[in-house]
Amino acid sequence: MTAATGQLPEQVEGAGQDRERRRRRARASRGDSRLAWRLILPTIVLLVVVIGYPVVYAVVKSMQLDKADAGINPSTGFFEQGGKFVGLKYYRYWFNCNCPNGTNGHEFWPSVQTTLIFTVITVAFEVVLGTMMAMVMHRAFKGRAIVRAAILVPWAIPTAVTARLWEYMFQPHGVVNSVLGTNIIWTGSVWPARWTVMLGDIWKTTPFIALLVLAGLQVIPDELYESARVDGANALQRFTAITLPLVKPALLVAVLFRVLDVLRIFDLPYILTHGANQTTTLSILAVNELRSSQNAAAALSTITFVFIFLVAFVLVKVFSVNVVQTQARTVKA
Amino acid sequence: MHYRRLLAIVVAAVLTVGVAAGCSSSKSSGGGGRGPITFVTGKDTSGVWPAIASQWNAAHPSEKVTVKQQSDQADQQHDDIVQHMQAKDPGYDIVTVDVIWTAEFAAKGWLEPLTGQYSLDTSPMLAGPVKAATYNGKLFAAPFASDGGLLYYRKDLVPTAPTTWSELISDCAKKTSGMNCYGGQFSQYEGLTCNAVESIYGAGGEVVKSDGKTPNVDTPQAAEGLNFLVNGFKQGYIAKEAITYQEEPSREAFQSGKLMFLRNWPYVYAHLTGDANSQVKDKFGVAPLPGLNGLGTSTLGGHSAAISVYSKHKATAYDFVKFIETPDIQDNQFLKVGTLAPVIKAPYSDASAIAKFPYLPTLEKSIDTAIPRPVSPFYPAITQSIETNVYQALQGSLSTEQALKNIQAGITKATDG
Numbered sequence: 001m002t003a004a005t006g007q008l009p010e011q012v013e014g015a016g017q018d019r020e021r022r023r024r025r026a027r028a029s030r031g032d033s034r035l036a037w038r039l040i041l042p043t044i045v046l047l048v049v050v051i052g053y054p055v056v057y058a059v060v061k062s063m064q065l066d067k068a069d070a071g072i073n074p075s076t077g078f079f080e081q082g083g084k085f086v087g088l089k090y091y092r093y094w095f096n097c098n099c100p101n102g103t104n105g106h107e108f109w110p111s112v113q114t115t116l117i118f119t120v121i122t123v124a125f126e127v128v129l130g131t132m133m134a135m136v137m138h139r140a141f142k143g144r145a146i147v148r149a150a151i152l153v154p155w156a157i158p159t160a161v162t163a164r165l166w167e168y169m170f171q172p173h174g175v176v177n178s179v180l181g182t183n184i185i186w187t188g189s190v191w192p193a194r195w196t197v198m199l200g201d202i203w204k205t206t207p208f209i210a211l212l213v214l215a216g217l218q219v220i221p222d223e224l225y226e227s228a229r230v231d232g233a234n235a236l237q238r239f240t241a242i243t244l245p246l247v248k249p250a251l252l253v254a255v256l257f258r259v260l261d262v263l264r265i266f267d268l269p270y271i272l273t274h275g276a277n278q279t280t281t282l283s284i285l286a287v288n289e290l291r292s293s294q295n296a297a298a299a300l301s302t303i304t305f306v307f308i309f310l311v312a313f314v315l316v317k318v319f320s321v322n323v324v325q326t327q328a329r330t331v332k333a
Numbered sequence: 334m335h336y337r338r339l340l341a342i343v344v345a346a347v348l349t350v351g352v353a354a355g356c357s358s359s360k361s362s363g364g365g366g367r368g369p370i371t372f373v374t375g376k377d378t379s380g381v382w383p384a385i386a387s388q389w390n391a392a393h394p395s396e397k398v399t400v401k402q403q404s405d406q407a408d409q410q411h412d413d414i415v416q417h418m419q420a421k422d423p424g425y426d427i428v429t430v431d432v433i434w435t436a437e438f439a440a441k442g443w444l445e446p447l448t449g450q451y452s453l454d455t456s457p458m459l460a461g462p463v464k465a466a467t468y469n470g471k472l473f474a475a476p477f478a479s480d481g482g483l484l485y486y487r488k489d490l491v492p493t494a495p496t497t498w499s500e501l502i503s504d505c506a507k508k509t510s511g512m513n514c515y516g517g518q519f520s521q522y523e524g525l526t527c528n529a530v531e532s533i534y535g536a537g538g539e540v541v542k543s544d545g546k547t548p549n550v551d552t553p554q555a556a557e558g559l560n561f562l563v564n565g566f567k568q569g570y571i572a573k574e575a576i577t578y579q580e581e582p583s584r585e586a587f588q589s590g591k592l593m594f595l596r597n598w599p600y601v602y603a604h605l606t607g608d609a610n611s612q613v614k615d616k617f618g619v620a621p622l623p624g625l626n627g628l629g630t631s632t633l634g635g636h637s638a639a640i641s642v643y644s645k646h647k648a649t650a651y652d653f654v655k656f657i658e659t660p661d662i663q664d665n666q667f668l669k670v671g672t673l674a675p676v677i678k679a680p681y682s683d684a685s686a687i688a689k690f691p692y693l694p695t696l697e698k699s700i701d702t703a704i705p706r707p708v709s710p711f712y713p714a715i716t717q718s719i720e721t722n723v724y725q726a727l728q729g730s731l732s733t734e735q736a737l738k739n740i741q742a743g744i745t746k747a748t749d750g
Contacts, residue, residue, distance in 0.1 A: 041340060048344050056348050067441065072710065077469030078442050079710065100742035101731075102721035103714065172574035187520075188576040189728060274408075276521040276724065291412060291713040292747075294419070 055305065062090055062299035069293055082295070090299035104289045107280055108300075112307075115281045118198060118269075119262040125202045126258060127251065130209030135243075137210065138217045155207040163271035166200040170272075193277035197269045201262065209254045216250025217243070252319050259315060263308045282307075368646040369397045370426035370653060372638075373414070376405035379600055379671030389656055396649045407431060407523050411713075418443040418641065426644040427653060430474050432465040432635050432705065433523070433712050439468040440710035445640040447472040451651045453658070457677045459697075465705050466637045473639060475654045478667050479674040480634025481699030482531055483692065484620045485587060485595040485605070487613065494620030498535070498561050501594060501623050502570055508593045514570040516583045517596040519562070521724040524579055526706060526716045527632045528596060529723040531622060533558040534704050535629030540719075541707045541744070548744035551737045557625060559726065559733050566727050576727060588613060596622065598634060599696055603672040619692035621699055633703035635674070674700060711747040718743025 067082035097105030137148050154162070169175040170186035177183060186192045220242065228238050266283035269275060275284040282304045289297040374382065382400045390397045403410045411434055417425045418438070430438060438444050447453045453475050455463045462476035486494050490508060495501040505514035518524030530540055538555030541548055565571030575583070580597060587595040588605055590612040595601075602619065605611050622629040638657065640650045656662065663675040668686065674696055680686045681697040707715055718740050726736035 037337070037340075044340060045343055048348075052344065052348060068711075072440060077440055077710075079440050099746060100718070101725075101739040102718035102743045103746060104717070172577060185574050185576060188573070274522065287412075288717070291415065292711070 055302075058298040059302050061295050062302050063087055064295055065089075066293040066295035069296075090293075090296045091303065093296060094300055094303060104285060104292065104296075107285055107288075110278060111280045111282050111285045114194070114278055115263055115265075117194065118201070118265065118281065119259055122198050122201045122205075122262055123255060123258050125198075126206045126209045127255060129202070129206045130254070131213050131247075131251070133206065133210035134213035134217055137214050151207045151210060153207075154204045157204070159204065159267045160271055162200060162204055163268050166196060166203075167272045170196045187273050187277065190278045193273045193279050197272055197279050200268055200272060201265070204268075205258065205261070209251075209258065212250050212254035212257075213247055216247040220246045255319075256312065256315050260308055260312055263311060264304065366646050367396055367649045369395075369399070370644070370646050370649050371399045371401050371424055372427045372429075372653065373401045373403065373425050374429040374636075375403050375407070375410040377402055378405060379603065379673055381666045381671040381673070384670065385657065385662060385666050388662075389653060393649075393652075396646070396652075398653055401425075414438070418643070421643045423641075423643045423645045425641050426646055426650045427638050427640055430466075430637050430639045432462070432476075432633060432637065433708075433716070435466050435474050435637060435639070436468045436708050437710045437712050438639065439471075439473040443642055444473040445642050445644075445647060447475060447640075447654075451640065451647070453655070457660075457679065458658075459676055459678060459700055461633050461700050461703055461705070462635050462637070462676045465633055465635065465708070468708070474637035475639070475658060476635055476637040476676045477657045477663075478636050478671075479676050479700050480598050480636075481674065481696060481703045482527065482596055482622055482631030482634075483599060483695065483699060484622050485597060485601065486618055486620060487593055487616055488618035489616040490593065494618060495594075495623050496621075496628050497623050498625060505570055505593055511591065513572040513575070513586070513592055515565060515594045515596075516571070516575050516578060516586055516592045517562075518579055518583055519571070519576050519724075519727055520579050521720050522579065523716060523720070525723055526719045527634065528562065529559060529719055530632050530704075530706055531596070531629060532561045534632070535561070535622065535624030537625065539704075540740075545708050546748055548741050548748075550744070551734075551741040555737055556733050559723065559737065561625075562723075563726050563729075563733050567729070576724075587617075599672055599674050599692070602690070602692060619695055621695055631699045631703045633700065633705040635676070707744070709748060714747035715744050718747065 063085060065082045065084040065086045067079045070080040070082045070084075072078065073080055093105055094108045097103075097108065099105035133151060137144065137151065167187070171177075172183070172185050172188075176186065184192050186196050224242050224246075225238060228242055233241065264283055265281050266287065269279045269281055270284050270287070273279045275281075275288065280288070282300065286297045286300040286304065289300055372382075372386070377383075377400075382402075386398050386400045403413050410429075411431070414425070414428050414430075414434075418441070430444070435444075439446075445451060448471055453472060455472065458476065459479060462479045463472070466472055466474040466476050484494060487508075488494075491504045495504050501515065508514060517528040519528065533540060533550065533555045536554045536558030538550070538552055538558045540550050540555075562571065566573065566576070578586070580601075583592070583595060584597055584601045584604060586592045587597075587601075588608065588611050605613055605617055622631050624630070638654045640647055640654065644650055658677070660677060660679055663677050664680050664683075664686070667673040668675050668680055668690065672690065675681075681693050687693050706712070709715060722731060722736040722739045722743070725731040726733050731739075
């Protein structure tokens with residue numbers, strides 16, 4: 001090898017030592033790997049039990065005939081036994097119902113639309129407001145600690161309580177109408193009702209985005225700003241050239257989490273408006289269907305699961321969301 | 334790797350169990366027996382259950398009853414019971430069943446029929462509630478409180494109650510400023526179904542034919558009935574904000590003097606007379622519901638106690654059910670404490686009771702003539718069809734005729750399975 005590559009003898013010895021070092025590292029890493037497995041095994045088992053089992057159970061159930069659809073025995077008046085394998089019957093039902101207005105089947109496509117509207121509008125508002133809040137929290141000023149703690153209060157209040165509070169405030173003679181001087185019946189028509197849900201959600205989760213963006217902001221070294229200021233960049237240029245690109249990974253992670261959260265949102269609209277006035281999301285529709293047919297609801301849950309999975313996949317691929325990559329690598333680049 | 338293989342085995346095992354559980358059939362367990370029981374009921378807004386429970390517990394120290402209160406919203410109460418029954422929970426010994434759920438729960442095989450060793454003497458009871466608790470010829474639940482719609486009106490402004498809708502609307506000319514004319518329950522929930530079917534009945538329409546199954550709501554009479562509510566929002570004799578009303582907000586509007594006429598249940602009486610903030614204490618009267626050409630019909634409400642088939646202490650549960658049917662409890666607790674409507678006939682002809690609760694004869698008539706909502710195991714889908722379409726008709730986004738057509742199609746689809 002030495003003759004062929006023309007390397008000096010010292011380099012050959014260096015190569016030998018490298019190989020030895022690599023072998024030692026491999027042995028150590030095998031031991032590390034074993035320890036790693038031991039540590040994460042209980043978690044994985046728990047996840048499989050808590051997540052894997054219900055998902056598989058739901059998929060299996062969604063392809064069986066539900067008792068409520070099995071017909072009524074004319075003599076006893078009881079429902080017949082369900083359980084027969086029916087394949088994709090319930091999936092076809094959701095995608096292609098042609099059901100009259102007022103039935104769950106009719107509400108599938110409207111709920112998809114409602115869920116998407118909620119997602120786009122709330123995440124857009126939250127990203128803008130959250131980034132603004134993070135920029136404020138990032139500066140050093142008197143009382144910053146209190147501001148940082150206070151900003152978390154909406155996130156800390158349980159969603160059920162939030163929903164009830166907003167419901168109370170959006171009453172016809174409630175706080176919101178008094179403050180705004182309006183007489184809107186918030187929970188009485190489509191877009192006002194949707195805005196009550198969206199405002200409640202934005203209020204509650206903007207702090208979440210603010211915190212994630214703040215973490216991203218704190219890794220940016222001050223020297224970059226210093227040198228930019230020396231070079232004569234103004235505030236807006238500093239923001240767009242330094243802050244935004246460097247905070248992008250954290251921001252995209254926050255966006256991904258929020259998008260997934262809103263796509264499956266249930267508690268806020270259910271308690272605030274009960275799903276009336278076109279605020280029924282996919283999860284609310286599944287719970288409503290539970291009242292009639294468990295297996296049809298299982299099919300809808302599976303559809304929702306696949307839908308959200310696809311959205312997450314697209315987001316990660318298209319925006320190269322680095323969920324695992326560290327912030328430091330981005331800054332170094 | 335040793336651990337990877339172990340993990341793979343565990344994952345495979347858990348998923349197999351998941352598939353197997355999904356495919357297996359379930360067997361129910363029975364059981365007689367005595368012992369402590371749990372009585373499940375919606376939120377006790379009338380405050381009657383603590384006294385009943387302590388009376389029973391004093392007499393039965395080894396078979397104590399625990400009263401578990403659910404949410405105050407009927408839909409959530411229903412879903413809670415469904416979840417526990419689907420899980421075959423023996424912890425729910427007796428469940429409170431709204432009249433509209435009896436058929437559904439009975440058809441799913443969750444309620445113990447009250448025949449044989451659990452039979453109940455229904456002769457002292459009003460006919461309507463007993464019929465509502467009967468499914469396929471068998472009694473599946475013991476009615477303990479009934480309910481009928483009543484018209485509360487301001488007798489200081491309108492000495493005699495209106496008997497027709499047009500009288501009601503013209504009576505509203507006498508309201509003072511700041512008041513609204515008519516209020517009921519118009520939010521998109523079960524209460525809207527009650528108000529809607531009452532209006533339909535009041536014009537001579539029907540929801541299902543006398544066989545109880547075939548829908549017949551797409552008729553001119555039903556349209557006239559529903560238009561009483563639709564026109565209310567259009568012409569203004571129902572306030573725009575009433576679209577958000579449920580029982581409590583509508584009661585509060587009447588109680589604070591902002592409503593001339595209120596359609597609500599008997600429980601409101603206790604609040605109007607007893608609450609400290611009531612502005613209408615001696616100024617209101619109770620009357621039967623008005624209709625199109627004469628008096629209207631209320632829909633039958635009420636609650637029954639049903640024994641779960643999964644209970645392990647059914648004998649005790651049965652005794653408790655009989656206990657709450659006794660005249661003492663019906664009279665002293667349900668009527669006097671909660672102003673709920675008793676199901677036994679006796680209090681309605683008791684002179685002292687009538688002296689204290691002058692609306693009792695009106696209430697008895699309301700219950701006797703009440704028409705139930707469709708009795709069907711598919712009731713959740715039926716009521717959803719009615720609620721959704723009527724709500725959109727009240728908002729003006731759907732014409733009355735189209736709403737009724739949709740309800741007709743919705744009920745047909747629901748009962749076809």
